[in-house]
Amino acid sequence: PFDRLADHTPDAPTFASQSGVTPSSTVTSATVTLAGLTTPTGIKVSNGSYAINGGAYTSAPGAVRSGDTISLRHTASAANLTTTTTAVTIGGVVANFSSTTVDVPAQPAAPTVTLAGNIATVSFTAPADNGSAITGYTVSTSPAGGTDLEAGTTATTHHIVGLAVGTAYSFSVVAANAVGSSAASSASSTSTPASFAGESFGSLAGANTNINATAVDSAGNAYVTGTFNGTTLTLGATTLTKIGAQDAFVAKFNAGGTALWAKNYGGGGAYTVARGIAVDGSGNVYLGGQFGSANLTAPALTRIGSQDAFALKLDANGTTTWAKNYGGSGATASATGIAVDASGNVYLGGFFYSANLSTPALTRIGGSDTFAFKLDANGATTWARNYGGSGADAYAYAIAVDASGNVYLGGSFESASLTTPALTRIGNFDAFALKLDASGTTTWAKNYGGSGANSSANALAVDASGNVYLGGYFYNANLTSPALTMIGAQDAFAFKLDAGGATTWARNYGGSGATAQANGIALDASGNVYLGGYFSNANLTTPALTRIGGRDAFALKLDAGGTTTWAKNYGGSAAWAYANAIAADASGKVYLGGFFNGANLTTPALTRIGNYDAFLLKDSTPVPAPVSNYYPPAPTLINAPANTQTTLSGTTPVNAAAGSTLVIPVGASVAGTPISLPTPVVGAKPEPVTIKIGGQTLTVTPTGAGTVVTLKKIAIDGVETPVLAVTNGSVTVSAPAGQPLLALSNGVTVTAGDQGGTVSSSGNTLAVTDGTIILPANAFAASHGFASIKDGKVYAGEVADLDAAGKVTSVRLGSLAKNGSALGDPIQPAGAANLEDLAIVPSLKGKIARLSASRDYTDLLAASMGQGIAAQGQNSDGVLRLTIPGGTLNALPVGDLTVDTSRPDGITLTANGQAEIVQSGVLATFVPSVADLARCAAQLAQLDPDAVLSIQADGRMRIHLNRTTYALQPAWTSNEVTGSPAATGGFSTDQQGNVTYQDNATRQTLYPAFADQPQLSAALKALDPAATLAAKGDGSYSIELLGQSYTLTPDYPLTPAPTEKAGKSWWQDATGKLYLRNGDGSAQGFAVR
Known part of the structure; x- marks a missing residue:
């Protein structure tokens, strides 16, 4: 303190400079508190004024003390991009306060241009804004022509549509801010739209435009119709302004691809589709x-x-x-x-x-x-x-x-x-x-x-x-x-x-x-x-x-x-x-119409403007006929004609026609005979090749071109029987009960089960399509447990994967062709196109575990669940349907099959709301589902053409509807609707405020679900490592936390997590509402009781 008394130099105040100031305006600094003054000290100012403790501004000298506050003021320069400085002196210490005025943006650099048909994509770099934010850009063409879809926006990529084919254009850019407009950029190099091969058109990013139908007249004019839901749609010189929620449109193009006219149709709030x-x-x-x-x-x-x-x-x-x-x-x-x-x-x-x-x-x-x-x-x-x-x-x-x-x-x-x-x-x-x-x-x-x-x-x-x-x-x-x-x-x-x-x-x-x-x-x-x-x-x-x-x-x-x-x-x-549509004129010129999304097209080159863009392609260039491949002369072989028996007595290669029969006399030396199978004929029913030895018969059907099998012969109880090894390609082989089918490596033979069997073989994969097949114990890898659990049997709808040594390493549910049926295959929205009432195909995403085309497994599950329950099999969306008294139980299999010999047969509900069903040591996991995912997606598309129904990896549903994402968990059962239902399908709410979904004569509750159960568990464990949680079946969870019991009930919608909550797993907002952060960055509210 004694040192401070001896110091008469004040602490220097600091005034922050200001930029982006309007010319000739009055500019005031922030208020600064003075320190370091032991006695009243003089103050003076140049090029401005000051105020002490909020008083009047003055430019006359005065005195200040420690603890006083001062602020400075001056008039900004009348010129653009000019700095004005006020200097204040206190006890010999000088401090400055500066302001800089704004200006129009700097001149942009010349843009770059790419062409796709008669659409130019003009890209440029944003210039310096000179203190005032840029409010928009204007792209000009020379000569004048086309329409700028992003005119006046701040986008640095603009699409100029409707350019004349064969005209050379250059492009320049002007930037604008609150002060005014910049100088025009230098012109781009010239670009000339080529003759019409294809063009796209759409509204701004995020909007959808679609062509549903095309026609052509005798003059080669093309006509298209479809829908759009963006604010505007530009076709040539015509810009259509949307009337309703979604409008229909029609346009006429001449033979060169120029839009001659366009019209749209709608009404306030109406969804219109042509x-x-x-x-x-x-x-x-x-x-x-x-x-x-x-x-x-x-x-x-x-x-x-x-x-x-x-x-x-x-x-x-x-x-x-x-x-x-x-x-x-x-x-x-x-x-x-x-x-x-x-x-x-x-x-x-x-x-x-x-x-x-x-x-x-x-x-x-x-x-x-x-x-x-x-x-x-x-x-x-x-x-x-x-x-x-x-x-x-x-x-x-x-x-x-x-x-x-x-x-x-x-x-x-x-x-x-x-x-x-x-x-x-x-x-x-x-x-x-x-x-x-x-x-x-x-x-x-x-x-x-x-x-x-x-x-x-x-x-x-x-x-x-x-x-x-x-x-x-x-x-x-x-x-x-x-x-x-x-x-x-x-x-x-x-x-x-x-x-x-x-x-x-x-x-x-x-x-x-x-x-x-x-x-x-x-x-x-x-x-x-x-x-x-x-x-x-x-x-x-x-x-x-x-x-x-x-x-x-x-x-x-x-x-x-x-x-x-x-x-x-x-x-x-x-x-x-x-x-979606095709038309042809009398001379064979083809007009193809539809839409695309996800990225630009390269064949032909079309630049995407919105979310979904319509396209119209004109194609009149024929594809040259392919040149026949040359094959060297084939070796001597036996040709086995169709519908004829051919006897084999040696190892000469065989070329077997569809429908042929190969007969092998008992005792004939035919081991190692290669048999080339016929290439399947498109449009014709496949006819197998039949192979007979004595009373034993194999039927072999190739599933692709270039398939070759090698004939082997083994003895069973002293009786000769044929068996095949696949040398190249893939086949389907059928045989009656007990008949060997295929010879694998290491001497393993696949045999038909007691009801016969059909197996498809391709590479290191075997898929059973009918009945059962039996594998000996030496067919299984040492680490694999299916041999003992399943008595070496692989059932219809199951696939066995083999390693390089021919040993089975896994058995899963599925098929060779997959076809939406193997574990983890994408859902195929079967029949959704037949149910849609809007132009946009209902969007259904996710992965399913297909059980099997056979009902053996599903019948077994139904039987394990008790009296009065019957299996309806698994539909093409993957949903397993079981009829129960008063309704149906709808279950979607998820994940992989696992083997656990310690688990007894039966059903267990897990803590996360899934059902684990064990039969003969094979464990399958299910989650509740709506009965028909494709139909549900189609119902959503009626509410919002952009609606998406997604099935998550854990089987939970997410619905994206009207730009909001909802997390849902269907009830396990859907109940019959009594009386005369007003509609065959749709969404509503019950008295408890839960969403219900009606599918024909059954109604099912769709509860709110936690979108990310692992995140919820992690958040609880962070508070209490001993915390437990268990699903209640209605989307809520019972938890034990720090010795107390609670029930957590989620909200339906997911919202973006606030940026200020970055790093937090959960938080409480100003109203007391609790939120959980999900792994995808979204947030979900929930209630606690």
Whole structure:
């Protein structure tokens, strides 16, 4: 203290400088408290004024003491980007306070430009803002042209659409802030849009645009229709402003790809979808679709039911001539296709459900009926027909009309057979085609399917001779009508029918593990057929197409006989491209329409603008015919013809035709004989090769090209029997009870079980498709426990994995082809496309553990659960359904099978709410689920086209709906709905505030669930290492924490975790609400009692 008394120098005050100041404004510093003064000390200021202790500002000298506060003030410079400084002197110590004025942004550097069709992507680096934040950029073209989709925004990548093909453009950028605009950047190098091969269009990032249908006129003009939900959509020189929640649109393009006009349709709050388009010889355009949630204002249509179908007629300039809608109180109606004849009569096809139609008057026959309407040239209804069957769900996806006025419908039906017209269901759901005469009377009706198969006709066309062409897909099993063998997980197909409905030819397209689907079919004047669709998961082998992205669009050209002329696919690395429609002009130019997301396309080069962008491709370049491969002369061999017995007596190689029989005399030396099996014929039912020795028989079916097996012969109880070793490729082998099937390495032989067996072999994997197979004890690796647990048996629906020595290292549930059936395969939303009422396919994500196509295992589980419980098997989404008194129990298997011989048979509910079921030492884990994930996803898509239903690794559900994510846990059981339910499906809340989901006649509670149970457990353990928690079955957890018992109940929604809570596992907000941080960065509120 004595040293301080002797020091008359004050502590120097510090004043923070200020930037971004408005020119000529008054600028005041922050208040500073003085220290270090022992006596009153003088103060003076230059170029400004000061205030002591909040008093008046002055520039006159004065005196200050320790503890006084001072602030400084001055007038900023009138010039931009200029600094003004005020100096204050206190007891000989000088301190400065400065302010710097703002300026317009610095001049941007020249931008870089990339072209995709007639869209330019202009990118540039943000310049210095000179003290005032940049508020937007303007991109200019020279010469003037195109539309900047991001004009006025702060994005540093802009998309300029609608540029003229063949014109050389340069681009420059101007930045703006609150002060003004910068100087324009230097011009970019010139870029010239190339001739039209493809173009995309979409709204801003996060929005969805989709093409559902295409058409082409005799002049080569292309027409597209679809949906968009962004604020605006720019097509050429036209910018459409959204009217409702989601609008339909239509656009006309000339042969060079320039948009000539575009229109949109909607109403405040309405969801509007256009799904069909046609054009007549005068250039009039016809649209079919549906709208829901609200009335339309453009055009003016008052909704009749929950969702109405509509038909619009536009003139050649896109002006609406007339508009009609169709529905009934409580009914959901969708128009999926439209056609027009030479007299201007219009034909509308689609489906309706939930209630009868009043406009026009149609009484529903089944759960969902398909319909066909004929309208005259003024839109008046001439006749209306519906088709269905009690308990059946029928959907029409396509309609066509021929020169005589005959009408054709294509679609699918499921759940039951049809009575109008009379069609007996063959598979799970069948494709169908109907022909009606000009008065609406059914001429013929055909359906297509196979036992266990799911098939749908998504597209239909008719030629001048009345031949009918169908395009669609099938999966789960082969078709028997017509006979088609599945190539992949899901195959696309094309059928040609004659005028009487008889099948002329049928083709399918796929690849091992691939999911392929045809959505459009078209014809040219020469009778060539064009098929459009998409494929994913793997490459196609028929035809040979190598996948570019996650999902590729494709176009195929077939000649009049159904032979593939060329095949092309379109995509981009990490892009998902969907072709929904195809059209062809008389000369064979092809127009493909759809949408893509995930990333840009590289084939062709198209830049993504929004979340989902529409695309239109024009393709007229034929693919050259492949040059035949040269093979050297084959060695001497035995050709075994079809439907003939061929006797083998030595080891000469055998080339066996499909349907051939190889007979081996007892005692013949045939060990080591190589047998080349036939390549499966696309579109034909596979015929096995039969091998006989005495009374023993093997049937062998190759599942791919180039398959070779080697014949071996062993003796069982002194009786010779054939057995095969797979040298190359993959096969399926069947044999009666006790018959050896395959010879593995180390002398291991696979034998059919006591009911016979069928096994598929590929590489180091064996998959049982029917019955059982038996492996000897030496077939199992020493560390594997299945040999003793299962008596060496592998059952239908199980897969054995072998190591390099041929030893079994694991047994799992699944199949060779996987096909959504092996553990961890992606869920295939089976039938979701048939249930959708919006343009966006319901999004279903996650992984499942497929039990088996056989019900052996599921029956065993049902039996273990007690009296009155029956197994319904496992559906294509992976859900195991068990019928219980008063409802159903829905369970989804998760994780891997495990082996625990110490566990008794039975069911155990775990602390995290899962059920562990043990049978014969094999443990499977299940979680509760809704009965039909695909149907649930489709219901969500009606509420929000971007809705996503995700199944997490632990089986819990997440729903992303209207930009909010919810975590849910279904109740284990769904109960029958008593009385007359108002709807066949949907979401509501019960008296307790829980969400309920109704699926047809059953209702199930969807409780809120903790989204990240391990995080919850970790948070509790951090507070009390001895903490315990146990699931209660309703999404809540009982916990023991620090000697107290609590119940934690989560909220449904997940929210972003606040940045200020970074590093915290849980926290309490200002209202006292508790939150838990999840591993993905989201937060979830929960209540404690």
